[in-house]
Amino acid sequence: KAGVTQTPRYLIKTRGQQVTLSCSPISGHRSVSWYQQTPGQGLQFLFEYFSETQRNKGNFPGRFSGRQFSNSRSEMNVSTLELGDSALYLCASSPDGGGGYGYTFGSGTRLTVV
Amino acid sequence: KNEVEQSPQNLTAQEGEFITINCSYSVGISALHWLQQHPGGGIVSLFMLSSGKKKHGRLIATINIQEKHSSLHITASHPRDSAVYICAVTPNTGNQFYFGTGTSLTVIP
Numbered sequence: 001k002a003g004v005t006q007t008p009r010y011l012i013k014t015r016g017q018q019v020t021l022s023c024s025p026i027s028g029h030r031s032v033s034w035y036q037q038t039p040g041q042g043l044q045f046l047f048e049y050f051s052e053t054q055r056n057k058g059n060f061p062g063r064f065s066g067r068q069f070s071n072s073r074s075e076m077n078v079s080t081l082e083l084g085d086s087a088l089y090l091c092a093s094s095p096d097g098g099g100g101y102g103y104t105f106g107s108g109t110r111l112t113v114v
Numbered sequence: 115k116n117e118v119e120q121s122p123q124n125l126t127a128q129e130g131e132f133i134t135i136n137c138s139y140s141v142g143i144s145a146l147h148w149l150q151q152h153p154g155g156g157i158v159s160l161f162m163l164s165s166g167k168k169k170h171g172r173l174i175a176t177i178n179i180q181e182k183h184s185s186l187h188i189t190a191s192h193p194r195d196s197a198v199y200i201c202a203v204t205p206n207t208g209n210q211f212y213f214g215t216g217t218s219l220t221v222i223p
């Protein structure tokens with residue numbers, strides 16, 4: 001079966017712009033969570049969506065937002081990009097997001113802000 | 115304050131050696147995960163544990179819920195095992211991960 005698909009794989013944006021990243025989960029998975037990975041901070045949780053509702057949110061500014069569609073695909077948006085937003089953004093899908101069924105990660109989107 | 119602590123941070127081993135990576139956590143959990151990340155970024159979920167021990171090939175993961183501690187063992191290590199290994203927990207209070215900082219493993223032929 002198809003895995004978790006993230007698009008695009010690479011992205012270069014200018015400071016002040018906004019960006020939208022996409023994550024298509026495994027068919028049947030209703031939970032999608034997003035993570036930021038930087039060399040300095042490691043992996044950090046951004047937010048998790050389940051059945052189109054945000055269930056949990058990490059400690060990131062309001063410039064980071066997301067949504068989930070009825071087909072469980074999710075998008076993440078970052079507005080007013082800063083240099084420090086350069087990172088690998090990963091999403092993971094799970095049937096329920098509750099830790100009981102495991103998570104499958106996408107390959108990530110590498111965002112560079114210049 | 116880190117909910118998940120891993121050790122060591124870096125590890126270099128000779129091919130064939132037995133390797134242990136440790137993870138301690140401070141929150142109540144519904145599951146603990148061991149993840150592997152190769153250069154290039156993709157993350158693979160190796161194990162999900164809520165008790166006991168799991169084995170997959172040369173990899174073994176154990177967890178002690180009472181002591182809030184888990185170990186990942188690699189037997190007969192091989193250069194292709196070189197990667198960053200990350201411990202993560204799913205707290206029983208929410209639907210997310212807390213991550214350790216990762217252990218960078220290099221296995222030398």
